[in-house]
Amino acid sequence: MRAKPRWIDPLLPLFLAVLQVMATMGAQWNQPDRVPVDLLGNALLVAGPLALTVRRRHPALTLAVTLLTTAAFIGRGHAYGPIFFSPIIALYSAVVLGHRRAAWVASAMAYVFFLVYTTWLAPVPSPGLWHTVAIAAVMGVVLASGEFVRARRDRLAEHERVEQEEARRQASEERLTMAQELHDVLAHNISLIHVQASTALHLIDDHPEQARTALTTIKHASKDVLTEMRSVLNVLRNGAPRSPTAGxxxxxxxxxxxxxxxxxxxxxxxxxxxxxxxxxxxxxxxxxxxxxxxxxxxxxxxxxxxxxxxxxxxxxxxxxxxxxxxxxxxxxxxxxxxxxxxxxxxxxxxxxxxxxxxxxxxxxxxxxxx
Missing domain, CATH: 3.30.565.10 (Histidine kinase-like ATPase, C-terminal domain)
Structure with a gap:
């Protein structure tokens, strides 16, 4: 199911870039043991949101860029917090847009990175088991939310497809019904015209009055067949409602x-x-x-x-x-x-x-x- 562009798409990366840069300054005050953000750090804070501009066309690439910039930012020792906004949005978008395998594999790799970093590479001791579980829980919630939304969209798309198929089937059946109606009208009236014309030709010299009656019948039959043909053809051309012409x-x-x-x-x-x-x-x-x-x-x-x-x-x-x-x-x-x-x-x-x-x-x- 192809997602339609929304007005928020071009504004979200800009808003997120400003938010990550400004909020990271506040996070730095609460994490004095982390490395202050320099020019390269700010570039990494902006790179993730910029990658989100192509998340609908290239969700897997966007997810890879946001995770790499986040890993580089954390690996340099900068403060935890706002930098995680970009990969969370990229991960959710990848699942919703159908790149489930890439999302789950990237989540596993990211989790392993954070586990290794906080256990052995971080300059401060590991926060403990609760921090490891919290990371897994956040990733699980993001993945589950994306799966739920994707499944719901798939159900809606399938429901719409079934409705369209049913509408096409009903239209086809209606056309077959009208074709049968047209066949019946033509068969009856043309047969009647044929028989009455033969009768008129046979009687026209010796019994002109009876021949006149046969010709009158031909006139009415031809008028009826033209009327019913117009009715059926108008439906085929205009899709206009039609009241029953026969009963x-x-x-x-x-x-x-x-x-x-x-x-x-x-x-x-x-x-x-x-x-x-x-x-x-x-x-x-x-x-x-x-x-x-x-x-x-x-x-x-x-x-x-x-x-x-x-x-x-x-x-x-x-x-x-x-x-x-x-x-x-x-x-x-x-x-x-x-x-x-x-x-x-x-x-x-x-x-x-x-x-x-x-x-x-x-x-x-x-x-x-x-």
Missing amino acids: LGRLDELVERSGLPVTRRITGRIRALPPGVDRAGYRIVQEALTNATRHAPGSTVTLLLEYGPRELLIQVTDSGGGPPGESLGGGNGIPGMRERATALGGALTAGHHGQGFRVEARLPIPEETE
Whole structure:
């Protein structure tokens, strides 16, 4: 996870350099046995903070420079205290920015240096065990804080990545749904236009009035397909919200446009359906009527809608009484209907029924309430 520059970044090294120089003067008063800070000592006090200016781009290098300047400063015998600010910040930054191994190795090396220095090299006797433990505790707190912040950032980054993946997946599924909607609209209306155009050509000389009816149906079907295509394409182009363009409430005009004699029967208590079930039910009926128009023109169709307590039953049965219609291609009508039903937790069967053909879908719906 790449850290963003902050306004404090250029000011922190300057502030820390002034703080270390000024505070070391005060620390010198309390440690009269330590070597007074000279020009080189002040240079070491400033070098550590200056290295922090590149801690986001080169955290490992910054950590190495701050630890070396601190070791040199302490090794020359200067006062303990403010000089430790720079390596603490560099150590924390290295862990947070993902250079964990470098941070832990550098911490171990620094601890060994301070242990050796205070035990054998310092001009004054060792402060004792508590001082050794205190150094380890401070380093442990800094490392643990960095690990906690880094882990939290990683979790947030992973959460954001998962959300983006989910958004992309949902967008992809929505596009597939719209593609299926577009397929159903085109398949139904173009099949209807094809059949009605063939009828109009056949009747135009001997029965012009019937031919006029077929041409009127073609006009309405072409208008509907253009309207629904614009609706789907507008969503793809603009991402605009779209109200459902198809539902069982539009069965009357769907049946009227089919050009087939359809007997409708509705049983059970009619009630509002979830949008997905409503749209899927409409498309299943639409596809079944399209198949009847294609493959059994002139047949009669029975349409049954049965509203059960927890299930909507849709049956579309044609008599198969006419000669086989002209096929417009293999198509994916029945698999597409079955996928719609399965996606909602329902089921769909399709097959020969007597001399005709029946499509039967069972879609789950909310339990009926009083």
